[in-house]
Amino acid sequence: MDLKQPIVWVHEESLGSTNPALEDYPEAPALFVFDQDWIDSKHISRKRLGFLYECCLDLPVTIRKGNVVAEVLAFANRYGADGVISSGAVEPRLQRHGAAINRDCPLWILDGEPFVELPRAPRLGRFSRYWREAEPVVWESYKASG
Amino acid sequence: MLEQEFPGASGAISPIRGGRQAAEQQIRKIDGKRYARSRDHLNGAVTGLSPYIRHGVLTLAEVRDAVFQSINNRDDGSKLINELGWRDFWQRMWQELGDHIDDDQEVFKTGHSASSYSRELPDDIRDGCTGLACMDGFREELVSTGWLHNHARMWMAAWLVHWRHVHWKAGADWFLEHLLDGDPASNHLSWQWIASTFSHKPYFFNRDNLERYSGGNFCKSCSSANHCPFDASYEQLETKLFAQRVPIRDVPARRQGHRSKSTARPNPSTQRF
Numbered sequence: 036m037d038l039k040q041p042i043v044w045v046h047e048e049s050l051g052s053t054n055p056a057l058e059d060y061p062e063a064p065a066l067f068v069f070d071q072d073w074i075d076s077k078h079i080s081r082k083r084l085g086f087l088y089e090c091c092l093d094l095p096v097t098i099r100k101g102n103v104v105a106e107v108l109a110f111a112n113r114y115g116a117d118g119v120i121s122s123g124a125v126e127p128r129l130q131r132h133g134a135a136i137n138r139d140c141p142l143w144i145l146d147g148e149p150f151v152e153l154p155r156a157p158r159l160g161r162f163s164r165y166w167r168e169a170e171p172v173v174w175e176s177y178k179a180s181g
Numbered sequence: 182m183l184e185q186e187f188p189g190a191s192g193a194i195s196p197i198r199g200g201r202q203a204a205e206q207q208i209r210k211i212d213g214k215r216y217a218r219s220r221d222h223l224n225g226a227v228t229g230l231s232p233y234i235r236h237g238v239l240t241l242a243e244v245r246d247a248v249f250q251s252i253n254n255r256d257d258g259s260k261l262i263n264e265l266g267w268r269d270f271w272q273r274m275w276q277e278l279g280d281h282i283d284d285d286q287e288v289f290k291t292g293h294s295a296s297s298y299s300r301e302l303p304d305d306i307r308d309g310c311t312g313l314a315c316m317d318g319f320r321e322e323l324v325s326t327g328w329l330h331n332h333a334r335m336w337m338a339a340w341l342v343h344w345r346h347v348h349w350k351a352g353a354d355w356f357l358e359h360l361l362d363g364d365p366a367s368n369h370l371s372w373q374w375i376a377s378t379f380s381h382k383p384y385f386f387n388r389d390n391l392e393r394y395s396g397g398n399f400c401k402s403c404s405s406a407n408h409c410p411f412d413a414s415y416e417q418l419e420t421k422l423f424a425q426r427v428p429i430r431d432v433p434a435r436r437q438g439h440r441s442k443s444t445a446r447p448n449p450s451t452q453r454f
């Protein structure tokens with residue numbers, strides 16, 4: 036099943052033109068929300084906000100501030116959307132927003148190109164362990180490109 | 182617009198511009214070979230890409246490919262690719278830890294208990310009036326631009342935790358208020374690496390090290406140059422900063438060269454990562 040009339044939710048981890056949701060759904064109305072709770076609770080400085088704002092100006096997005104989940108759902112409602120498309124996020128705060136959006140409106144997450152794709156989950160714990168597994172795979176694409 | 186919309190946010194805008202064009206200007210300057218030779222120096226050929234990577238203006242895969250294009254052989258790029266690997270590693274750790282990234286991952290190996298570290302950032306540090314030209318200088322750069330060189334981040338974090346006895350989380354939260362690339366993954370776990378709650382030993386440095394990699398610029402004009410808290414050998418600093426670990430039980434006398442492991446303090450780290 037495909038979404039017929041989705042909107043795109045752009046978040047702080049994907050403010051680039053390679054955002055897979057923007058790439059795959061160029062016609063869909065897109066939204067970025069400044070997360071007021073996060074800004075207040077973490078005392079995010081104006082420098083950071085200015086930087087995020089300038090990144091947004093490059094993208095075809097509507098900019099809002101406030102409660103992220105409420106703003107995304109209201110935006111979806113306004114466009115009569117049958118779903119929300121977004122990109123993967125690592126930050127737990129963004130994952131929680133995604134889960135809350137998904138309770139009211141189907142959320143699809145698209146992943147961009149990874150830095151390295153490993154055949155199985157690497158062992159973390161210490162960098163050296165991870166890098167022993169990842170480094171040779173990262174360099175495979177050097178050979179391929181060069 | 183920002184002042185109107187976010188009247189509570191503090192400070193001015195950074196000279197570091199957001200957006201794709203600014204990111205592309207930076208990425209074109211990548212030089213893997215020069216990077217490898219100079220990255221530990223404050224004026225070294227570091228990329229300045231962290232704010233763009235953090236916010237997905239550039240993906241790590243794009244930066245990886247730009248590094249590949251800037252080099253003629255694998256050796257020239259291995260250092261920079263390695264650093265991109267650090268970012269990927271911290272992100273994977275964050276994915277796994279979730280909100281537990283805020284917690285001490287392990288016990289402190291400094292000989293001090295977690296509860297002995299202050300949970301408040303001292304005012305002289307926040308205000309940049311400690312009288313140490315280096316640290317006040319780093320604070321100024323952090324607050325006015327939202328970016329700091331990796332070595333400056335390491336020195337500042339080590340000084341806060343090991344000399345000023347501030348808990349890493351208080352320092353890490355302060356960094357996140359200001360850093361454009363602020364990211365609990367790279368930030369909190371690097372602070373923990375320095376503090377020793379995510380490494381086998383604490384990281385610290387001395388004046389020689391700071392002077393060397395900063396081109397001596399701070400020490401020249403420092404009002405504390407004659408009573409610099411960093412002006413000592415690593416052995417002296419180690420004794421001063423870290424508490425001797427009390428043996429778990431009395432260890433019987435051993436023949437020379439066979440000191441019991443349980444009484445030995447782990448060697449602190451002076452290497453960067």
Ligand SMILES: Cc1cc2nc3c(=O)[nH]c(=O)nc-3n(C[C@H](O)[C@H](O)[C@H](O)COP(=O)(O)OP(=O)(O)OC[C@H]3O[C@@H](n4cnc5c(N)ncnc54)[C@H](O)[C@@H]3O)c2cc1C
Pocket residue numbers: 220226227228229230231232234235264265267268269271329330331332334335338356360362363364365367368369371372454
């Ligand atoms: C106490 C402390 C706090 C830090 N907090 C952050 C943070 O909040 N956000 C952040 O992105 N980095 C953080 N770092 C890592 C590192 O200092 C910065 O990524 C780097 O200085 C950014 O400058 P650059 O883009 O010129 O890096 P370069 O040296 O040019 O490296 C290229 C890219 O590789 C990645 N990278 C390089 N070194 C590291 C590293 N040690 N760990 C993780 N990624 C790395 C970054 O994405 C960087 O943009 C911290 C380091 C320390 C010691």
